[in-house]
Structure formats: C-alpha cells, structure tokens
Amino acid sequence: MWLPGNNPGVYKALVALQRASSEGLEATLGELIKIRASQVNGCAYCLHMHLSDALAAGMEPITLGMVSVWAEAPHLFSERERAALELTEAVTRLGERGVPDDVFGRARAVFDEFELGQVVASIVMINAWNRIAVTGRYPAGLDERRTR
Incomplete structure (x- = not known):
C-alpha cells in the first residue's frame, strides 16, 4: 500500500x-461533500473515515444513510446542502461537458463567492x-x- 506520507513534500502540500x-466552511457541509464524492468514486477508505467524522460532529445517522439518495429525500437536506451535493456529483463526474450551467447556478445562488x-x-x-x-x-x- 502506497501512503502519501512516503512522499513528505507531496503529503504536506x-x-x-x-x-x-x-476554512470558513461548516464542518457538516464539508463532511457531506466528502461522503458523497467518496460514494461516487467507490472509495471505502475515505467513506469510512468521513462517516466517522460526521458522526463525531453530531450528524444524524439516518441523514448520513440517505446521502447517496439525497435528491429523493430533499426534506432531509437544506438548500445549501442540496446545492453542494449536486455540485459534488457534477464535479466528481466531470466528463467532457463539464459542470452544467444550471447546477453551477444553483450553487452560486446559495453560496457567496x-x-x-x-x-x-x-x-x-x-476527489484527489x-x-x-x-x-x-x-x-x-x-x-x-491517527498514526501521525
């Protein structure tokens, strides 16, 4: 298993x-972003880590269990959370056409610059x-x- 710690300059950066x-982002919003991207990318390591962090931050287990189907459970997520989750999916699955204008527009409407x-x-x-x-x-x- 390669660890970025084996390359100290890269790891520190x-x-x-x-x-x-x-910085300046609500911890729970940050964890939702990390959880959703990790689900989309199939990264069990990061998903386990960020589910643990989200639970430690006091997030509700039922809400965390619904992150993968957030669009079908909009009442569980705020407008900002939904915009961040939608943008997370679009950036993570970037593809040839990039992030759709409407997705970026919804995020721009609820977040300042x-x-x-x-x-x-x-x-x-x-994603990195x-x-x-x-x-x-x-x-x-x-x-x-936890080992550093």
Missing part, C-alpha cells in the same frame, strides 16, 4: 491544501484523496491520520 479548502470557492476546493480535494486511496488500495477502517 496535500494536507495544507485540504486545510485551506475547509468565497463559500463557493471553498465548496469547489473541498470537492477537488476529496479518493484517487490516492483507491489507487493505493487503502482498506476501509484504516485512518492514517
């Missing part, structure tokens, strides 16, 4: 970028971590943050 992308930048940066960061964990075959349940 990723951690710094992760911290910067989280700084917040929107933080949401996008958070989505980009969890997902790709590292999936490529490195990280097992669910391991939390290498």
Whole structure:
C-alpha cells in the first residue's frame, strides 16, 4: 500500500491544501461533500473515515444513510446542502461537458463567492484523496491520520 506520507513534500502540500479548502466552511457541509464524492468514486477508505467524522460532529445517522439518495429525500437536506451535493456529483463526474450551467447556478445562488470557492476546493480535494486511496488500495477502517 502506497501512503502519501512516503512522499513528505507531496503529503504536506496535500494536507495544507485540504486545510485551506475547509476554512470558513461548516464542518457538516464539508463532511457531506466528502461522503458523497467518496460514494461516487467507490472509495471505502475515505467513506469510512468521513462517516466517522460526521458522526463525531453530531450528524444524524439516518441523514448520513440517505446521502447517496439525497435528491429523493430533499426534506432531509437544506438548500445549501442540496446545492453542494449536486455540485459534488457534477464535479466528481466531470466528463467532457463539464459542470452544467444550471447546477453551477444553483450553487452560486446559495453560496457567496468565497463559500463557493471553498465548496469547489473541498470537492477537488476529496476527489484527489479518493484517487490516492483507491489507487493505493487503502482498506476501509484504516485512518492514517491517527498514526501521525
């Protein structure tokens, strides 16, 4: 298993970028972004880690269980959460056509410019971590943050 800690410069840069992308963003919103992207990317390692973090932050287990079907359960998520989840899916599944204008417009309508930048940066960061964990075959349940 490859760990980014084996490449200290890369690891430190990723951690710094992760911290910067989280500043000023509600912790629960950040966890929803990380959970949804990890579900879409099939990253069991990150999903386990961020479900644990979300529970520790006091998020409701039933709400967390519904993240994968958030669009069918809109009453469980605020307008901001729905916009962030929709944008997370669009950025994570970027494809050839990019993020649809209507998706970006809904996010822009509920986040100010700084917040929107933080949401996008958070989505980009969890996608980077997902790709590292999936490529490195990280097992669910391991939390290498706790070993440093």
